[in-house]
Amino acid sequence: MNDMLKTTPDFTIEEAQALLAQHFGLNAALTPLDSERDQNFKVSAGDGRSYILKIINAAEPEIESDFQTALLAHLGARADTLPVPHLQPALSGESLATTSARSGLVHRLRLVSWIEGMPLAQSERTDAALRSLGHMLGRFDASLKGFMHPGALRDLDWDIRNAGRSAGRLLHVADPQDRALLQRFIDRFEERIAPRLPMLRSAVIHNDANDWNVLVGEDDRNRISGIIDFGDALYTPVMAEVAIAAAYAGLDHPDPIGAAAAIANGYHAEYPLLEEEVDLLFDLIAMRLVTSVTISASRRAHTGGNPYLAISERPAWALLRKLDAMNPRFATAILRKACGFEAVAGARAVGAWIDRNRKNLLALLDRPAAAYAADIVPYGDPAHSMTVNSAAARPHEAQSVWTEHCRGTGVELGIGPWGEARTVYSGEMFVSRLLEKTRRSRHLGLDLFKAAGTKVYTPLAATVASVEIETDPLGYGCLVALRHEPEGCPPFLTLWGHLAHEAVGRLKAGDTLEAGALVGEMGAPEENGGWAPHLHLQICTDTGLSASEILGVGEERYLDVWSELFPDASAFAGVAPEFYEQTGRTHEEIVRLRKDLLLSNLSISYEKPIKFVRGEGVWLIDDRGRAYLDCFNNVCHIGHAHPAVVEAIARQAATLNTNTRYLHDNIVAYAERLTSTLPKELAIAAFANSGSEANSLALRLMRAHTGRENALVLDWAYHGTTQELIDLSAYKFRRKGGRGPKSHVHVAAVPDSYHAPADWPAEEHGKRFAEDIAELIAAMRARGEAPGFFLAESIPSVAGQVFLPDGYLKEVYRMVRDAGGVCIADEVQVGFGRVGSHWWAFETQGVVPDVVTMGKPIGAGHPLAAVVTTREIAASFDNGMEYFNTFGGNPVSCAAGLAVLDVIEGEDLRRNALEIGNYLLAAFRSMQERYEVIGDIRGLGLFLGIELVSDRSTKAPATEIARAVSNGARQRGVLMGTEGPHDNVLKMRPPMIFSKRDADHLIAVLAETFEAVLARAG
Template sequence: MNDMLNTKPELSLDEAGALLAQHFGLKGTLVPLDSERDQNFKVTADDGRTFILKIINAAEPAVESDFQTALLKHIGENAGDLPVPHLHPTLSSASLAETTSARGAAHRLRLVSWVPGVPLAQSDRSEAALESLGRMLGRFDASLRGFMHPGALRDLDWDIRKAGRSADRLHHVADESDRALLGRFLARFEEQVSPRFATLRASIIHNDANDWNILVDPDNRDRISGIIDLGDALYAPVIAEVAIAAAYAGLDHPDPIGAAAAIARGFHGEYPLLEEEIDLLFDLIAMRLVTSVTISASRRTHAGDNPYLAISERPAWTLLRKLDAMQPRFATAILRHACGFEAVRGARAASAWIEQNRKSLLPLLGRPAATYRADLVPYGDPAHPMTVSSAEARPHDAQFIWEEHCRKTGVELGIGPWGEARTVYSGEMFVSRLIDDARRTRHLGLDLFMAAGTKLYAPLAATVVSVEVEREPLGYGCLIALRHEPANCPPFLTLWGHLAHEAVGRLKAGDRLEAGALVGEMGMPEENGGWAPHLHLQISTDTDLSATEILGVGEERYLDVWAELFPDPSLFAGIAEEFFKCSGRSHEEIVRLRKALLLPNLSISYDKPIKFVRGEGVWLIDDRGRAYLDCFNNVCHIGHAHPAVVEAMALQAAALNTNTRYLHDNIVAYAERLTATMPKELAVAGFVNSGSEANGLALRLMRTHTGRENAIVLDWAYHGTTQELIDISAYKFRRKGGKGQKPHVHVATVPDSYHAPADWPVEEHGKRFAESVAELIAAMKAKGEAPGFFLAESIPSVAGQVFLPDGYLKEVYRMVREAGGVCIADEVQVGFGRVGSHWWAFETQGVVPDIVTMGKPIGNGHPLAAVVTSREIASSFNNGMEFFNTFGGNPVSCAVGLAVLDVMERQELRRNAFEIGNYLVAAFRKMQMRYDVIGDVRGLGLFLGIELVSDRRTKAPATEIARAVCNGARQRGVLMGTEGPHDNVLKMRPPMIFSKRDADHLIAVLDETFLAVAAGGA
């Protein structure tokens, strides 16, 4: 460096002007410019053009000045539009001229174009300007790809790869703590960065994009207008260009990582960076600063104070201290995110896995979290009484406030959402280490508030990473970190804070927890940091962070980055997304509009109606995010919104939907599949849109075959909504609004064994109840008439889940057929494998009907229904009158029907219904032993009933108790109904995918509800 200073040119203005005229043929005004080792002049030529005349230091090797010349020529020839200095040739068309100073030193001269603009150092360095800088550097470096020159391989301390040399200059730094700070960066550099240089992309780069070498447009300070001073260009890692620019841009910047991110984003847009390059950027920024301050300290030692050398030292030290206080992984996450990469590798895949597999996760609480009556705990409001943060507050105040809140509101679960802005975080610990004069206010976990002692379980298998206790006020208390490594998913961590200290003696690092295992309990205020009892649950996709490094609260500016590093754990915890965003009309508005716009006798379930917005499997989710276990709506046979049904419907609808007058594969394929589930006698199908239409078609078939009208039906039966079906449905015509029994309708006794006369032997129930039908046939015969048909549900549903006694249908079918009538089985509610043991409930009676009707479950919610009959009856129906139903049997409906059958068979749902049904019946019978109100338990497969009585001896109906149990179950998140003439039978028909876990939940809720009702509540 001393040689450079001794050989620095010192020409006067006149001498420089003379050289300009001699070698370049230009005259004009010259103004000296600052330079450390060369001599530069701004030239305003007489013709108005502006240039820079550089008199090159005599000590500079020729190879370096040749490199500069070649570099400028390459840019001029390959990127002439780049706003950088461009060569102006000498009068002899050379790139350089030569002169000898009065001291005999040989100097070279170069004339380049002037690049207009204002130095970035004199601008505000807006984010837009820094991104523009990144784009300009990206263009510059991209233009140099493939260019090489021996002069680019020079040995410079400013080469980022040589930053380790700073260790040799540490002794020039006087302050011990400052040396230690630099030592930490140097250690990271030697261990984590330097070994990776050999694998990085390298090219010729500018290497000195400081804010005096970068120009902005004076008319648009957000746009970079030029890059000057290519004197430090060399062959180096590409990422060094970004690091150097970011190091200078971060000086005195309130958000240095944000500044670096803007530059990286711009550079990446022009010259795409690689993930492994960005992962080193934080350390390279720091090492440029380490190089700067150690070189400055060394030069002061040798040359004394030099304002030019020390001009950026103070802000460099300030920035180094900021970087030292940061978590490098957070800074790197911000830089990666700025370039469109994941904040950490695997982050998005882990979040996607949780989204895709959330249904298989076990409940974190005693039951699925979405089933609790939940409310928002507004920690965003600093005055909210749930926050106990003052030094004067007693820890038990928090618990008391929470319990009192729940008692008054009926809330079981309080939820503090991810991302919420919380001004309650006021301590020194929440000051941002990334942004000057900023605080961390955004909650990066999920808070679940319940009573102290509430047990918490692992939704997913895990390994314990750490168990520790933070004893500081407003800390985590007992804190557990778990590592999850599910198949086909990057590993991720979960953090469980504010727990009871009992876990410390029970768990240790390395322990394996299976899914469903106990993690811990919600702690009391005196052991959880002084908060109301709750769990702070957090996910970290960065598994290299320790529990205490995981950021529980983050800066709002980087919330999108934190969302990848610490994604919302709501789905992991089982909270429905609807809890956080309520959409659509209010309940009150919908009720008002229903009354104004719809038929007034369209009923609404429950005194307090539910607005469902989504169905998923066995669950229905309301507009407030509460999930209800659906044990009632048997329409969605294989579960709400089954993906196979949705896909089949969408694909066929996107291709074609038309009517049955045209040929299509689906209708014959479905008819073939459907009839294959039936006895061989039932071989002909007809398709309609609803169970009512199916029963209506069955009556048409019957009439054309028999020529008769007389109907035999069961008491309290219901078969559809059309008038002719209401006329044969005692449930309708005998109740309010009904017109009574028509002459052609004959009502038989419901064959309910539970209410059979006590003196009837059980083995004779079927025959005895069939006598009611025999009497009706005899009465018709006495009047010279005969039955046209017998129609019954194979398991009467509205009548109270009544299971027909053995032999009943055999006897009835025999009598009806002998009288010339046909036998119709209504399987609308009980068919399609619901009984588990058979496809069709009539098969449990060992009979074959003449006509079978089906609806509801056939399309899993899609409007599809069918009739299947014998060839003989079908032939009778073919009497010259066309049968046509516009939508019946259309390609979309048949595609849906096929999908339902596929799922039924593929997932063996009949077997599942049989096994889970037996499990539930056994559990209900155990309940019957505990609760006298349970008079009878009946069920087969997933068609279940519990009859409630006020006296087991008299079997008097307990209607009010049944209603209370039904409402109590609803309050606890389980949907069921009541049926029977006295509405005293609990009716359950859950989807066929009902699992043992679902069954256990139903059992627990029923048990809890019976206990509450017995105690006088609900």
């Protein structure tokens, strides 16, 4: 460098003007420009055009001058619109001219076009300006693709590949702390970065896009108007271009990583970067600064001080200290995100996997989080601060604040959402290391508030990564980190904070936890950092971070980055998305509109109505995100929104839907599959849209075959909504609004063994109850009449989940057929394997009906129904009158029906129904031993009933208690109903996919509800 200073040109303005005229034919005014080793003049020609005259240092090797000349020539040919200096040839036609100075030194001359604008150093470095700089550098480097020159292969200390040489200049840095700071960056560079540089893409780049070499528009300071000074251009890794520009842009910038991200974003749009390049950017920025300050220190040592060389040293040191305080992984995540990459590789896959598999994750609390009545914890309200006043040392107050908030609201679980803005984070520990004068205020975890001692379990198998105690005020207290490696998902961490200290003695790093294993207990304020008892749960997709490095609170500016590094744990914890965002009309508005627009006798379930917005498996989710275990709605037979049914409906609806007058595979395929589940005698099918239509069609079949109208039905039966079915449903015509039985309707007693006369032997119940039918037939014969049909649910449902006594149907069917009647089995509620032991409930009685009707579960929510009968009855119905149903048997409905059968068979749901049903019955019988109010337990498969009585000896109905239990279970997130003549039978018909885990949840809620209801009843 000293040699270069000795050979610096020193021409007067007059001498330079003469050289300009001699070699370039221009007579113009010249203005001197600053330069370190050359001599530069602004040329203002008379025609209004401007140029730069460069008189090159005599010591500059000719190859370097030729390199710059070739580079400029390449740009002129390949990118003539790029706002960079363009060569103006000398009168000789050459790109360079040569002259001698008074000293005898030979200097070369170059004339290039002037670029209008002001230095970026003199303008505000807005995000827009820095993005524009990135775009400009990307265009510049893209235009140099394929360009090479021997001069580009020179050896420069400013080459990023030589940044490690800074270690040899550390001796010129006087302060030992400063040397240690630089050494940390150099060590990282040598260990992690330098070995990877040879594998990066390399090309000729500008290599010195500092803010004095970058110009902004005079009229638009957010637009880069030009790039100048190619004196440091060389062949090196492409990524150095972004790193150098970012290093200078970050000087005295309040958000240096944001500045780098803006440049990288713009560059990437013009010259796409690779992930492995962006991953090195933070360290390359730092090493450019290390190179700068060590070179400045070295030069000062040799020259005794040089203000020009030291012009950027102070802000460079300040920026190095900022970078040293940052976590490089966070900075890199910001830079990756700016280029459109994931904040960390695999981050999005983790979130997607959790979302896809959330139904299979075990409950984090004693029951799924969505099953609790929940509310947002009011962190934003200073009057409800969830922290403890440490100065007052009253940790008990934190719990009382939360208790007060919940009192009277029925809230069981408090939730502190991800991303929530919180003013409570006021300590020094929350000051941002990325942004100046900024506090981290955005919550990056999910808080679940319950009482101290509440146990929390891992929803997914894990390995314990660490267990530690944070003693800082407002820290985590006991902190556990788990590592999860589920199949088909990148590994990720979960952080469990504010736990009781008991976990430290129970868990250690390396321990394996099965899904559902205990992680810990929510800690009390005195051991959880001074907070109201709660769990801070956080997901971390960067497994390279330690527990203490994971940010629990982040900067709002980078919330999009944190959302990938630390995605919302709500799905992992079982919180429904509807909890955070309510849509549609309010409950009150819907109730009012129902009254105004719908039939007034359209009832609403429960004392406090529920607005459901989504169904999923065994759960119904309301508009507040609360999930209710559905033990009642048997229409969604294989679970709500089963993907196989949804897909089948969507696929067929997108292809074709038409009526049965045209040929289609689906209707015959479904008829074949459906009849194969029935006894061979039942071979002919017809399709409709509802159970009511199916039962009405069954009556038409009966009339065509027998010519009769007389009906034999059971008391408290229900068969459909049409008038002729209401006339056959004692549940309707014997209640308010009904007009009693019509003359052709003959009602037999419900064959309810629990309420059979005490003197009847149990083995004779079927025969004794059948005598009622015999008497009705005898009365008809006495009048010269005969029964047309016997219609009964194979398990009377609204009568109170009544299971027919053994032999009942066999005896009744014999008598009816002997009298010339037809036997119709209503399987609308109980068919399709619900009983588990058989496909159809009538099979449990060892009979084969003449007609079977089906509906409700047949399409798992899709409107579909069917009637299956014998060939003989079908022949009678073929009397010349066409049976046509516009929608019955259409391709879409049959596709849904086929999917339901596929799922029942493919997932072995009949076996599941029987096993889970038996498990529940055993649990209910155990409850019966504890609670006198339980008079009878009955059920088969997943068709279950619990009859409640006020006195077991008299079997008097406990109607109010039954309703209280049903409503109490609803309040605790479980749906069931009450049925029977006195509404005292708890009715449960859960989906066929009901699991043991679901059953345990039902059992726990029922027990808790019985305890609460009976305690109130005294």
